[in-house]
Amino acid sequence: xxxxxxxxxxxxxxxxxxxxxxxxxxxxxxxxxxxxxxxxxxxxxxxxxxxxxxxxxxxxxxxxxxxxxxxxxxxxxxxxxxxxxxxxxxxxxxxxxxxxxxxxxxxxxxxxxxxxxxxxxxxxxxxxxxxxxxxxxxxxxxxxxxxxxxxxxxxxxxxxxxxxxxxxxxxxxxxxxxxxxxxxxxxxxxxxxxxxxxxxxxxxxxxxxxxxxxxxxxxxxxxxxxxxxxxxxxxxxxxxxxxxxx
Amino acid sequence: xxxxxxxxxxxxxxxxxxxxxxxxxxxxxxxxxxxxxxxxxxxxxxxxxxxxxxxxxxxxxxxxxxxxxxxxxxxxxxxxxxxxxxxxxxxxxxxxxxxxxxxxxxxxxxxxxxxxxxxxxxxxxxxxxxxxxxxxxxxxxxxxxxxxxxxxxxxxxxxxxxxxxxxxxxxxxxxxxxxxxxxxxxxxxxxxxxxxxxxxxxxxxxxxxxxxxxxxxxxxxxxxxxxxxxxxxxxxxxxxxxxxxxxxxxxxxxxxxxxxxxxxxxxx
Numbered sequence: 264x265x266x267x268x269x270x271x272x273x274x275x276x277x278x279x280x281x282x283x284x285x286x287x288x289x290x291x292x293x294x295x296x297x298x299x300x301x302x303x304x305x306x307x308x309x310x311x312x313x314x315x316x317x318x319x320x321x322x323x324x325x326x327x328x329x330x331x332x333x334x335x336x337x338x339x340x341x342x343x344x345x346x347x348x349x350x351x352x353x354x355x356x357x358x359x360x361x362x363x364x365x366x367x368x369x370x371x372x373x374x375x376x377x378x379x380x381x382x383x384x385x386x387x388x389x390x391x392x393x394x395x396x397x398x399x400x401x402x403x404x405x406x407x408x409x410x411x412x413x414x415x416x417x418x419x420x421x422x423x424x425x426x427x428x429x430x431x432x433x434x435x436x437x438x439x440x441x442x443x444x445x446x447x448x449x450x451x452x453x454x455x456x457x458x459x460x461x462x463x464x465x466x467x468x469x470x471x472x473x474x475x476x477x478x479x480x481x482x483x484x485x486x487x488x489x490x491x492x493x494x495x496x497x498x499x500x501x502x503x504x505x506x507x508x509x
Numbered sequence: 510x511x512x513x514x515x516x517x518x519x520x521x522x523x524x525x526x527x528x529x530x531x532x533x534x535x536x537x538x539x540x541x542x543x544x545x546x547x548x549x550x551x552x553x554x555x556x557x558x559x560x561x562x563x564x565x566x567x568x569x570x571x572x573x574x575x576x577x578x579x580x581x582x583x584x585x586x587x588x589x590x591x592x593x594x595x596x597x598x599x600x601x602x603x604x605x606x607x608x609x610x611x612x613x614x615x616x617x618x619x620x621x622x623x624x625x626x627x628x629x630x631x632x633x634x635x636x637x638x639x640x641x642x643x644x645x646x647x648x649x650x651x652x653x654x655x656x657x658x659x660x661x662x663x664x665x666x667x668x669x670x671x672x673x674x675x676x677x678x679x680x681x682x683x684x685x686x687x688x689x690x691x692x693x694x695x696x697x698x699x700x701x702x703x704x705x706x707x708x709x710x711x712x713x714x715x716x717x718x719x720x721x722x723x724x725x726x727x728x729x730x731x732x733x734x735x736x737x738x739x740x741x742x743x744x745x746x747x748x749x750x751x752x753x754x755x756x757x758x759x760x761x762x763x764x765x766x767x768x769x770x771x772x773x774x775x776x777x
Contacts, residue, residue, distance in 0.1 A: 278775055279772075279775075284682070284683045284684055284685060285683070285685055287682050287683060287776070288679065288682055288683035288685060288686055291679065291682065291765075291768055291769065332774070335614065335615055336615035337611070337612055337613065337614065337615060337774050338774045338775060339771040339774070351615065353613075353614065360609045360610065360613030360614040361609065362533070362537070362609065363609075364537045365533070365537065369533075373529075373530075373533060376525070376526055376529050377526055377610075377614065377616060
């Protein structure tokens with residue numbers, strides 16, 4: 264029996280939508296300001312155990328990214344209990360928190376320091392990360408000059424190499440080319456099996472997910488509509504897309 | 510109270526990162542430009558010279574103040590202002606500027622104002638060093654009164670960290686608020702007695718009102734140290750008023766943090 268690293272109990276996330284910024288500012292001072300509610304995550308419960316790799320499918324706006332943000336600790340749940348046990352390394356929306364003004368190399372250090380690594384530890388990882396990212400001379404250029412593919416590659420290289428316990432990947436593989444994608448899949452497979460890392464993977468590319476996930480969660484309108492075997496999950500997801508088209 | 514404990518706990522747990530980020534903030538501010546660090550001096554120097562020219566040459570007001578040349582009086586009050594004006598605007602924009610720390614990774618938001626303030630404070634220390642050299646060149650060597658400067662520095666640092674936490678939280682929700690803050694910097698400068706002598710005001714209520722202004726308190730404090738040679742406990746009323754404002758600012762900062770911390774990642 265392995266230990267549970269992520270647990271959601273009846274979690275909901277409600278975004279408050281105000282008419283404009285002015286209304287939002289006023290709402291800080293008075294409760295009378297009207298707003299609309301958008302339920303991004305609706306009463307969701309699940310458990311993920313150490314070493315599992317789980318794919319999350321769903322159309323845009325289904326609540327996938329919100330769930331990942333809650334796990335990362337970036338966003339807060341409105342209702343329910345969330346338990347996360349372990350160091351989370353997250354690649355949210357490609358950039359994984361780079362400072363655009365710093366060079367790639369400086370960002371490696373910054374990110375390492377923020378993840379609690381000592382400078383010597385980062386120095387040891389530096390070469391590996393730079394090699395993995397394959398962005399050549401650009402490593403010493405400011406990140407703001409990077410293309411989205413380069414950002415994603417550096418982000419991926421940093422996140423998989425700083426010894427995470429829980430790895431969260433949101434869409435990041437969709438921008439890389441095939442050879443880089445394969446390298447990532449290989450690397451992710453390696454750390455899953457060798458270091459017992461837990462992986463959460465959000466994507467629209469069902470084929471990629473199949474390569475390292477055994478479990479799939481399908482979301483629709485903030486709810487989980489399927490949670491079990493990956494192949495069946497892909498089927499459910501495909502069906503829900505096709506229904507839309509018909 | 511639990512919010513205060515939470516903020517302090519975050520600061521202690523992340524202290525290493527706070528210093529690293531302060532250093533990174535300085536590097537970022539100055540490394541991009543060809544002249545780099547020189548900009549930390551050039552900007553204040555130009556400002557001081559322009560005011561000295563306008564008031565001393567233009568308006569012919571630049572007599573000696575308490576036996577000190579006008580330019581020294583100007584420098585003593587302006588040096589803390591450079592830090593304070595940076596903190597009023599950039600402190601308010603701190604969380605917006607570092608939004609990637611809020612929306613892309615787990616990072617204690619309450620420490621963002623702190624490291625931005627440390628970064629500006631380092632520049633302030635640098636300018637203060639130059640100020641001491643200038644005073645020495647004019648023949649005024651450091652004396653006992655300099656010992657009270659750390660008190661004013663700490664008061665200023667703490668107050669503006671709190672200001673930054675308060676205003677940065679509100680600014681992240683609303684660009685309007687940030688614009689409002691930016692537009693009041695110049696009025697604050699002219700109303701706070703940085704360019705004129707607060708001691709000379711003889712309208713009672715106005716003098717009292719000015720004592721509640723923390724910018725006036727700090728700027729006058731620096732002048733009391735460098736020029737007027739007054740100890741901070743010799744003006745207990747000013748000290749009391751500053752403490753009251755400090756307390757109000759603390760409450761406002763904690764209130765704004767508690768109110769908005771869960772909302773900020775959703776709106777940035």
